[in-house]
Amino acid sequence: MADNPMYKRVLLKLSGEALMGNMNFGIEPKMMSRVAREIIEVADMGVEVALVIGGGNIFRGEGLAQSGIDRVTGDHMGMLATVMNSLAMQDALEKLGRQSRVLSAVRINRVCEEYVRRRAIRHLEKGRIVIFAAGTGNPFFTTDTAGCLRAIEIEADVIMKATKVNGVYDSDPAKNPDAKRYTRLTYADVMEQNLGVMDMTAIVMCRDNNLPLRVFNLNEEGALPATMNDSEIGTTVVMEK
Secondary structure (H helix, E strand, C coil): CCCCCCCCEEEEEECHHHHHCCCCCCCCHHHHHHHHHHHHHHHHCCCEEEEEECCCCCCCHHHHHHCCCCHHHHHHHHHHHHHHHHHHHHHHHHHCCCCEEEEECCCCCCCCEECCHHHHHHHHHCCCEEEEECCCCCCCCCHHHHHHHHHHHCCCCEEEEEECCCCEECCCCCCCCCCCEECEEEHHHHHHCCCCCCCHHHHHHHHHCCCCEEEEECCCCCHHHHHCCCCCCCEEEECCC
16 A cells, blocks of 8 residues: 555545445444444545544435425434444444544534534544534535535545445446446536436535545445545546546
């Protein structure tokens, strides 16, 4: 592994579903442990690492709303699900010997720290892995948007979006074996072609703040640390090609 990674500070966006592994619900311990090891491997390169984890493996606010629960209530439940996932990731990281901190947008002082931007940056500068929980703290916003917001606030060099496929394709590779993978896109391409990389609010925030986005396959073991030195892995989305 090269000693000179491309980035100094990154934000990794994980879906809650990524933690399920081969399960249909909840957290698969082996998957959590593998992801934690790869995050630590990135941190050991000297990269400051922050995370935003979704809650879809436990609750998804929009889905709860479709079942009849008030949307705001459902979103609050989803935020709490992200706190649960964040605490589980903190535990996995610290079992492997790496200090981490969970900072929540919703005040739960007995469980984790309240999100304060300067505090988050200070933790990163001290080499701690920072996990941002509870989304933006507001209903109607996805954890993709929360990830972009936090990445911009902490002045990350890039936001890394972990998915089940190796980048962005012109069509669904699970349905079309001839689907073409893009190695590089602009935010204009993503918006014009409606490629569904993230929700539109997140895409616009990244574009307006000139924040690069990398999309890669978390299911490929070792892919996360490899992206720190190999720009050809996955798809990179930037302002201009």
